[in-house]
Amino acid sequence: MLAKALSQALLSDAEYTKTIKNRRNLSILGVMLGIIVIVIASLWKPSGELEFASFLKGVYMGTGTGLVIIGAFDVYKKMKLLKNPEQLKRSKIQEKDERQALIGMKTSASTLMIMMGLEYFALLLSGMFNSTVFFTLLAVLVVLLVVMIGCKTYYSRRI
C-alpha cells in the first residue's frame, strides 16, 4: 500500500502495462521461492535441542504454502488484467487515485504510531516477566526509531 502510494508519478498506459508485467514476474518469483521454502522445510530435520522445532517447521511450511497460493493467485489476476484493456485502465485509475494514495499514507503513519505505542507498553510489561522478550522488543523499537529518523531525513532532503 505504502509502496503504491509512494509511486505516485503519472504513468502512461504503456508504462503501467510494463509495471503490471513486472509485478506478474515478481509473483512468479514468489511462487518459486515458496516452493523452495516448502522443500527446505520438508527436508529440515531440526535438532532435539531446539525447543519448538515442530512448531517452527509448521511456520516455514505455512509461509511457503502462503507464498505459492498468493503468488499463483496474483499471477492469474495480473494475466487477466493484461488481457483486458478496460480493466487495466480501471486498475490504473484505482491505483493512481490521489485520494487513495493519501489514505494509504495516513493509514501507514497512524499504524506506525499506534504500533510503537503498543510495543512500548508491551516492553514495559515484559520486563517484569522475561528479559529476552524485553531486550528483543527494545531492539525492535530502537531499530524502528532509527529507520523512522533516517526516512524523515531522506524525504526532507528529497522533497
Next chain:
Amino acid sequence: MKNRIQELRKQRRLSQSELADAVEVTRQTIISLENGKYNASLTLAHKIARYFGLMIEDIFLFEEDE
C-alpha cells in the same frame, strides 16, 4: 474548501462516474470532493478546470480563513 463541482456536473448532465473517468480518478474521490471532505491537488484541480473549460478559481472557492 468549497467548490462548484456538483453544480457544474449537474449542469452538464454528467454522472459522478463519467466525471471520474474523464479526470482519471475514482468515483469515491469525486464524491469526497463534492462533499468538501477532500481537497484536490493542484494537478487534479487543473484537470477538472480544463475539463469544464473554466479557471480553477471559478470552480474552487478559496476562503481567506483557510
